[in-house]
Structures are given as structure tokens and as C-alpha cells.
Amino acid sequence: MIMYKKRLDGRKFDELRPITAKVGVIKNADGSAYFKIGNTIAYAAVYGPRDLYPKFLQNPEKGILRCNYNMMPFSGSGERVRPGPSRRSKEISYVTEAALSPVVNLEDFPNTVVDVFIELSQTDAGSRCAGICAASMALADAGIQMKDLVAAISVGIVDGQILLDLDYQEEAYDKGDVADVPIAVIPSTGQLSLLQMDGQISKKDLMKALEMGKNAVNQIIEAQRKALKARLEVREK
Amino acid sequence: MEQTTSALKVSEKDVVVPGEILAEGIEYLPGQGMYREGNNIIASRFGLVRLEGKVLKVLPLSGKYLPRRGDVIIALVEDVNISGWRVNTNSAYTAMLSLKDASGDFIRRGADLTQYFDIGDYIVTKIINVTSQNLVDLTMKGPGLRKLEGGxxxxxxxxxxxxxxxxxxxxxxxxxxxxxxxxxxxxxxxxxxxxxxxxxxxxxxxxxxxxxxxxxxxxxxxxxxxxxxxKGKVVEIPQLQEGGDHEEVE
CATH class of the missing domain: 3.30.1370.10 (K Homology domain, type 1)
Structure with missing residues (x-):
């Protein structure tokens, strides 16, 4: 095994890809956001709280959150994941919902739904994390009561080296072991609301990788907060 | 983290986002749009900070309307039933305007209700009741409550x-x-x-x-x-009455 000093794109092992975040990108939506990390671009639009049908889905105690994750047809290189509705996108919709539900408070809106639509116009790994980051900003923009914002990032191990924020080249590395662990963190409590894994990793390495991920989350939260606050300045002009 | 001093982390009119710490310690009180977690007061909505004495408030910048009793709203008639009208309130919930609250006149059983309000009409109406499940009842009895014509x-x-x-x-x-x-x-x-x-x-x-x-x-x-x-209009700012510096945040 070669000891690497740098990654293929020149990043350090614990360095994020460059982040761009914007809020209020979709006029028709009640709240919306754009989150770009490296070459992965996610849009999120929030509608609601609004009527929920069919009626049996309604919860008389609180409103429900409904997420929809979708990769646009032209978004990826088409090598591994084919865009469009699939088992995979259904699963990611579900884990996104689970990642966001712990912070969202919809007790004031029984029998309603808040719809979150996440669309990826360009993907280069880490799309579910980018989607969660965009969705949490869009929910805040829609005026939904939330305990905190949620930040998500992937960590992993490629050929024995623990890495932060894997891109597609690293994720698809085929000359050694690869593990990809997307996580979502609620920063105020440090709790994880999403933890998935693809590949193999030892317990020791996993703990190290998670620690690396948690440390990086502050940078993401900072970008999200800045974007939300900038929304007002845009209006002022 | 032992901290006994109270400190305000934000100032009036700051924009805050959910999860942001607004104040530490017990000196300040959490109002709407925030919650207390241990020693901290944390924002739960995206909005502007407002300080009223020791009470903090977050005035939201966005969000859907939540029906409240006593509010006068403008609503769209969506459906006509036997017992009244179903009305869109521009919120997550539709409202019911029942026959007895619809008019000062006596409406006979089986009368053609579209003569009063038809589908597509906008009405100025008042919320008389909101249940815990947000079922909303309306009335047309009151000053200024009426069907809107034109405009x-x-x-x-x-x-x-x-x-x-x-x-x-x-x-x-x-x-x-x-x-x-x-x-x-x-x-x-x-x-x-x-x-x-x-x-x-x-x-x-x-x-x-x-x-x-x-x-x-x-x-x-x-x-x-x-x-x-x-734009060529003559404008005069209405003079407020003495002591009337409270804001109409209803």
C-alpha cells in the first residue's frame, strides 16, 4: 500500500469540498434552498403545512414531514446510479425524512403535511447529504419551527485512509477497500440523525471517521446560517 | 460548563436562525419562537429578534397562517353544502361557515345557498372558534363582514x-x-x-x-x-393618539 499525502483533487484528508449555499431560490415554494458541495448540487423546495390526502395518512397529533429525493435525468455520469424513481431514491427519501424529523416541530399543525422536494441537478457523490443540508435550510426558510438546523456529510475510508467528504472518484475506487458513511448531525446536541454505511470498516476506524465528520459539521452549519441571514440583505436591495 | 452569569448573545433586530443561542443564564425569558435547553435560550424559528424588557421574541419572517379565534380574514368560498359553505382560509385548514352565522336574515331550509355566497366568491369573515384539531368556524355577523364585489x-x-x-x-x-x-x-x-x-x-x-x-x-x-x-400623490402621515405607541400585532 502506498502512503498518500494528498487526495486526487488536492484536498487534505479532513478537508471539505467548497460549499455554496443560497436560500429563496424557488419563488413559488414556501421555502427553498440551494446547496452545492464540490460538484454535487441539491435544490430543496418546501410546501406547507398544507392539507394531507388520502385522509388515512393524517396524524391528529401533529403534522407529518414528507420528503422526496430525486436525481435529475442528466445529473450523474450514469455509470453506477441511474437517475429517476427507484428503490434507492425511495430509501433516500425515507432516511432524509428520518434525519430531519427529530428537529422539526409540527405540533401546531395536526392533520397536515409539510412536503420537501429535493432535486439534484448534478451529482458527484454525497448527494443525500447535500439534500439534507438543503432541506434543513429550506424548512427554516419556510418558517417551520425547528430545534436546530441539520448538517450532513459523508466520511469514509479509502484504501486504509480515513477521509472526509468523499467524491465519486474516491467512492468508486476499486483497488482497495472503500467504506462510505453518510452522517447527519444535530449540532446543538451532537446527536446523529442519519448513519448509513456502504462497504467495510473496522470499529476503531469508524469511530475515528465519525469524530472527523462531527468536527467538520460546524463549517457546514456556518455556511447554512450565513445563507439564511443573507436572505434579508438580498431583499433590502 | 459552569456558568452563573447571564448574557445576551444577540441584539434587537438581529436575524436569527433555528439552533442559534440567543441568551445564556436565567436572566432572560424565552417568548415565542424559541425554547430553553439547560442554561441556554435557543431560537426555533427564522426571524428577527425583539427584546421586550427581559422577554425575548423572534418575529418570524415567513410561515403559513395559523387560524386564531377573533381574527378577521379574507377567505375564498370553495364549496356549498347543505348546512353551509366550505371556505379556503389561505392556511393549512379549510373553515366552515354555517347557515346560522352566514346572514342576519332567516335562511329557509332548502333555500338556494348560492344566492348568498357562490363558489369563487371572496368574503371578509371573522373566526369565531378554532378547535384543538384546528377545525375552524366562521361568522359573517359583525361590522364590515361581507361579500367582496369587484376589486x-x-x-x-x-x-x-x-x-x-x-x-x-x-x-x-x-x-x-x-x-x-x-x-x-x-x-x-x-x-x-x-x-x-x-x-x-x-x-x-x-x-x-x-x-x-x-x-x-x-x-x-x-x-x-x-x-x-x-408617484404624484398627496400623502399625510396619520397622527397617533397620545400613549398609543403599542403596535397592532394581532
């Missing part, structure tokens, strides 16, 4: 309604006087405008949109006055 409807963010009305209705009455238009602002964010000529109506719509977009700017009344004067 135009525009939608604004419900969180901006207090700004559009202004202190004791100062903002809306200023615009009314200057443009000669009739304006009704519903608490649910629907505004009705009717003028003698279309130009004035359009100017009024533009003015209201301007108030909505610049609602957080200080000295808004003067700015709107300038704007209306630049």
Missing part, C-alpha cells in the same frame, strides 16, 4: 400583515388616503384592493408589495410616503 385580491406573507396595517392602522390608512382606494387586509395574508380607476389600484398593489418586501427596514412609513409622493 382585486393579492397575497402577502401572513407574517408581514402587522407591518402593512401599521401602528393603529396608520400605514394602511395612509395608503388609503393617498390612493383613494379601498383596502381590506385579512390576517391570513390576503388583501383586497378596490379603487375608482385601475391605475390607482395598481399603484396600491405596488405599494403593498413594497411594504411587504421592506417590512424590516426602519422608518418604513416615511419611505412609503416618499414612494407615494414620487
Amino acid at each position: 382585486r385580491i393579492l397575497k402577502v406573507a401572513p407574517s408581514k400583515v402587522p407591518r402593512i396595517i401599521g401602528k393603529q392602522g396608520s400605514m394602511v390608512s395612509m395608503v388609503k388616503k393617498a390612493t383613494g382606494c379601498n383596502i381590506i387586509v385579512g390576517q391570513n395574508g390576503i388583501v383586497w384592493v378596490k379603487g375608482i380607476n385601475p391605475e390607482d389600484e395598481l399603484l396600491t398593489v405596488e405599494t403593498i408589495k413594497k411594504i411587504e418586501n421592506e417590512s424590516h427596514v426602519s422608518g418604513l412609513t416615511d419611505k412609503i410616503k416618499e414612494f407615494l409622493e414620487s
Whole structure:
């Protein structure tokens, strides 16, 4: 095994890809956001709280959150994941919902739904994390009561080296072991609301990788907060 | 982390996002749009900070309307039933206007209800009751409650309604006087405008949109006055009564 000093794109092992975040990108939506990390671009639009049908889905105690994750047809290189509705996108919709539900408070809106639509116009790994980051900003923009914002990032191990924020080249590395662990963190409590894994990793390495991920989350939260606050300045002009 | 001193982390009119720590310690009290976690007060909504003595508040910048008892709203008739009308309130919940609350007249059984309100009509109505499950009851009995004829409807963010009305209705009455238009602002964010000529109506719509977009700017009344004067209107800012410095945040 070669000891690497740098990654293929020149990043350090614990360095994020460059982040761009914007809020209020979709006029028709009640709240919306754009989150770009490296070459992965996610849009999120929030509608609601609004009527929920069919009626049996309604919860008389609180409103429900409904997420929809979708990769646009032209978004990826088409090598591994084919865009469009699939088992995979259904699963990611579900884990996104689970990642966001712990912070969202919809007790004031029984029998309603808040719809979150996440669309990826360009993907280069880490799309579910980018989607969660965009969705949490869009929910805040829609005026939904939330305990905190949620930040998500992937960590992993490629050929024995623990890495932060894997891109597609690293994720698809085929000359050694690869593990990809997307996580979502609620920063105020440090709790994880999403933890998935693809590949193999030892317990020791996993703990190290998670620690690396948690440390990086502050940078993401900072970008999200800045974007939300900038929304007002845009209006002022 | 032992901390006994109380400290404010934000100041008046700061923009805060969910999860941001607003204050530490027990000196300050959490109002709407925030919660207390241990020693900290943390924002739970995206909005502007407001300090009222020791009580902190977050005034939301966005969000759907939540029906509240006593609010006067503008609503759209969506359906006509046997027992009344189902009405869209521009919120997550539809409301019911029942026969007995619909009119001062006696409405006979089996009468044609569309003669009173038909599908597609906008009405000014008052919320008389909201249940825990947010079932909403309306009434048409009260001053100013009626069906709207003509004019135009525009939608604004419900969180901006207090700004559009202004202190004791100062903002809306200023615009009314200057443009000669009739304006009704519903608490649910629907505004009705009717003028003698279309130009004035359009100017009024533009003015209201301007108030909505610049609602957080200080000295808004003067700015709107300038704007209306630049359009060739005569504007006077209504004088408030003594001691009437409270804001109409209803």
C-alpha cells in the first residue's frame, strides 16, 4: 500500500469540498434552498403545512414531514446510479425524512403535511447529504419551527485512509477497500440523525471517521446560517 | 460548563436562525419562537429578534397562517353544502361557515345557498372558534363582514400583515388616503384592493408589495410616503393618539 499525502483533487484528508449555499431560490415554494458541495448540487423546495390526502395518512397529533429525493435525468455520469424513481431514491427519501424529523416541530399543525422536494441537478457523490443540508435550510426558510438546523456529510475510508467528504472518484475506487458513511448531525446536541454505511470498516476506524465528520459539521452549519441571514440583505436591495 | 452569569448573545433586530443561542443564564425569558435547553435560550424559528424588557421574541419572517379565534380574514368560498359553505382560509385548514352565522336574515331550509355566497366568491369573515384539531368556524355577523364585489385580491406573507396595517392602522390608512382606494387586509395574508380607476389600484398593489418586501427596514412609513409622493400623490402621515405607541400585532 502506498502512503498518500494528498487526495486526487488536492484536498487534505479532513478537508471539505467548497460549499455554496443560497436560500429563496424557488419563488413559488414556501421555502427553498440551494446547496452545492464540490460538484454535487441539491435544490430543496418546501410546501406547507398544507392539507394531507388520502385522509388515512393524517396524524391528529401533529403534522407529518414528507420528503422526496430525486436525481435529475442528466445529473450523474450514469455509470453506477441511474437517475429517476427507484428503490434507492425511495430509501433516500425515507432516511432524509428520518434525519430531519427529530428537529422539526409540527405540533401546531395536526392533520397536515409539510412536503420537501429535493432535486439534484448534478451529482458527484454525497448527494443525500447535500439534500439534507438543503432541506434543513429550506424548512427554516419556510418558517417551520425547528430545534436546530441539520448538517450532513459523508466520511469514509479509502484504501486504509480515513477521509472526509468523499467524491465519486474516491467512492468508486476499486483497488482497495472503500467504506462510505453518510452522517447527519444535530449540532446543538451532537446527536446523529442519519448513519448509513456502504462497504467495510473496522470499529476503531469508524469511530475515528465519525469524530472527523462531527468536527467538520460546524463549517457546514456556518455556511447554512450565513445563507439564511443573507436572505434579508438580498431583499433590502 | 459552569456558568452563573447571564448574557445576551444577540441584539434587537438581529436575524436569527433555528439552533442559534440567543441568551445564556436565567436572566432572560424565552417568548415565542424559541425554547430553553439547560442554561441556554435557543431560537426555533427564522426571524428577527425583539427584546421586550427581559422577554425575548423572534418575529418570524415567513410561515403559513395559523387560524386564531377573533381574527378577521379574507377567505375564498370553495364549496356549498347543505348546512353551509366550505371556505379556503389561505392556511393549512379549510373553515366552515354555517347557515346560522352566514346572514342576519332567516335562511329557509332548502333555500338556494348560492344566492348568498357562490363558489369563487371572496368574503371578509371573522373566526369565531378554532378547535384543538384546528377545525375552524366562521361568522359573517359583525361590522364590515361581507361579500367582496369587484376589486382585486393579492397575497402577502401572513407574517408581514402587522407591518402593512401599521401602528393603529396608520400605514394602511395612509395608503388609503393617498390612493383613494379601498383596502381590506385579512390576517391570513390576503388583501383586497378596490379603487375608482385601475391605475390607482395598481399603484396600491405596488405599494403593498413594497411594504411587504421592506417590512424590516426602519422608518418604513416615511419611505412609503416618499414612494407615494414620487408617484404624484398627496400623502399625510396619520397622527397617533397620545400613549398609543403599542403596535397592532394581532
